[in-house]
Amino acid sequence: MNKKMNLLIFSGDYDKALAALILANAGREMGMDVTLFFSFWGLMLVRDPEKLSFEDKTPFEQMFGLVTPKGIEDLPLSKMNFAGLGKAMLQDMMEDDKTPSLTDFLNGARKKGVKFYGCKLSVEVMGLKEEELLPEVEVITAKQYLEDALESQIQLFI
Amino acid sequence: MNKKMNLLIFSGDYDKALAALILANAGREMGMDVTLFFSFWGLMLVRDPEKLSFEDKTPFEQMFGLVTPKGIEDLPLSKMNFAGLGKAMLQDMMEDDKTPSLTDFLNGARKKGVKFYGCKLSVEVMGLKEEELLPEVEVITAKQYLEDALESQIQLFI
Amino acid sequence: MNKKMNLLIFSGDYDKALAALILANAGREMGMDVTLFFSFWGLMLVRDPEKLSFEDKTPFEQMFGLVTPKGIEDLPLSKMNFAGLGKAMLQDMMEDDKTPSLTDFLNGARKKGVKFYGCKLSVEVMGLKEEELLPEVEVITAKQYLEDALESQIQLFI
Numbered sequence: 001m002n003k004k005m006n007l008l009i010f011s012g013d014y015d016k017a018l019a020a021l022i023l024a025n026a027g028r029e030m031g032m033d034v035t036l037f038f039s040f041w042g043l044m045l046v047r048d049p050e051k052l053s054f055e056d057k058t059p060f061e062q063m064f065g066l067v068t069p070k071g072i073e074d075l076p077l078s079k080m081n082f083a084g085l086g087k088a089m090l091q092d093m094m095e096d097d098k099t100p101s102l103t104d105f106l107n108g109a110r111k112k113g114v115k116f117y118g119c120k121l122s123v124e125v126m127g128l129k130e131e132e133l134l135p136e137v138e139v140i141t142a143k144q145y146l147e148d149a150l151e152s153q154i155q156l157f158i
Numbered sequence: 159m160n161k162k163m164n165l166l167i168f169s170g171d172y173d174k175a176l177a178a179l180i181l182a183n184a185g186r187e188m189g190m191d192v193t194l195f196f197s198f199w200g201l202m203l204v205r206d207p208e209k210l211s212f213e214d215k216t217p218f219e220q221m222f223g224l225v226t227p228k229g230i231e232d233l234p235l236s237k238m239n240f241a242g243l244g245k246a247m248l249q250d251m252m253e254d255d256k257t258p259s260l261t262d263f264l265n266g267a268r269k270k271g272v273k274f275y276g277c278k279l280s281v282e283v284m285g286l287k288e289e290e291l292l293p294e295v296e297v298i299t300a301k302q303y304l305e306d307a308l309e310s311q312i313q314l315f316i
Numbered sequence: 317m318n319k320k321m322n323l324l325i326f327s328g329d330y331d332k333a334l335a336a337l338i339l340a341n342a343g344r345e346m347g348m349d350v351t352l353f354f355s356f357w358g359l360m361l362v363r364d365p366e367k368l369s370f371e372d373k374t375p376f377e378q379m380f381g382l383v384t385p386k387g388i389e390d391l392p393l394s395k396m397n398f399a400g401l402g403k404a405m406l407q408d409m410m411e412d413d414k415t416p417s418l419t420d421f422l423n424g425a426r427k428k429g430v431k432f433y434g435c436k437l438s439v440e441v442m443g444l445k446e447e448e449l450l451p452e453v454e455v456i457t458a459k460q461y462l463e464d465a466l467e468s469q470i471q472l473f474i
Contacts, residue, residue, distance in 0.1 A: 003466055005462070008314070010173075010174065010177055010316075015326075015356055015357075016326065018356075019326055019356060022437065022458050023458060023461075023462065026457075026458040026459045026461075026462055027462055029459070030459055030463075032462070039177060040173055040176075040177060041173075058251070058254055060247055060250055060251050060254070061251065061254075063247075064247070064251070089376055089379075089380070090441070092376055093374070093376050093377065093380070093441050093443060094441050096374055096376070096377075097440050097441055099437065099440070099441055121180065121257065124255050124257070125248070125252050125255050125257055126251065127251060141184075142180050142181060142184040143184045143187070143188055145181075145184075146163070146181065146184055146185055146188060146312070147188075149312050150161055150311055150312060153466055154462070154465050154466060154471050155312050155313070155314060155471070156314070156324070156471060156472070156473040157314035157315060157316050157473060158326075166472070168331075168332065168335055168474075197335060198331055198334075198335060199331075216409070216412055218405055218408055218409050218412070219409065219412075221405075222405070222409070279338065279415065282413050282415070283406070283409050283410050283413055283415055284409065285409060299342075300338050300339060301342045301345070301346055303339075304321070304339065304342055304343055304346060304348070304470070305346075307470050308319055308469055308470065313470050313471070313472060315472040315473060315474050
């Protein structure tokens, strides 16, 4: 049996998404099974930037869809104003060090067979539709998340 | 032996409280033992809104008691300014989807036998008194938390 | 075999650092093995305030080194504006309760044999040098972190 890691991604921050995806890629490279469960703001990481929909949405949900990040490169930094450091500065420093971008880590995780789950309740509350998310994302309940987490040696809330 | 989940709730944010209480309710419905350990800002979730006390408090503690949330519905959103989305908007969207309110999830956890613990050091530093908290809350030390966490299959820091 | 706890410290907030170090000290006092893995903003906790370096750094990295916290007492509060409560107020309340300061908890963890690891990628991206960190800090990869976390009964992302 492979070792298993389950990450609950609640946050929609660029830097936390980076941390989560680095762990997910590293885990797969070590032969671990890796599950990412996206809930609340975490769903912003797996929106498909090309698939914004307005059908069957309340006015709140339409507005919400418009004002929130359209995909992973659109995420804000958790410490946007932290000592004046901005996302552009972090990206520049990553480029200087030849670190892959957030999109590279996301695509790496998709290619390496990381499991992508979206939280059913969050999807409903935020008025998102499954077809607005990346095709890898399967929408599951909190109980299904807990079943997966119980089988995992490592669980983190990010 | 039941499976067990232990959530350390550090954050005093409305949306993170919602995530934690959804997991706690789902865990109990699956027959798991569930422990919530409220520390620092997390204690704001389990203040009894009717039991504000000023006795035997330093001026700092009195001011702190006044300016901090008086109970779970008083919590701010972790992403208050995130793209202009406010708590009222989240609550409206939850209502549209007939999702129970945060209070419903809290009361659900209380009725379902979720264990409520408060962090002793945090209670002391914040100048709270045990009688200002919900009656279910038992105040324990960090070591007692760790003993409980060691017996759990799932531990998260929220 | 000792029980083991592994804390991934992503956050550079004063109050979250306090929570992490209280757990680390409590764990050691109970005879547990404790690992702290500092990544991203968490690295600010283990900068040596006396060892700021500008050599071999890009202009971004130099600026970053200057504007970010120089050590643990320099950290901001995660809820700086939360209801007007500031770090000075928290520190005053801790003093009133004779709670050790953050530096005391950090030094306690160092003396008690808590393992200190820094995230290699974060160190590189932030342009920090190993000699700018506390002497206890060993720089390791995400995979080495995962190996350590897999051996632990408790893992938290803070």
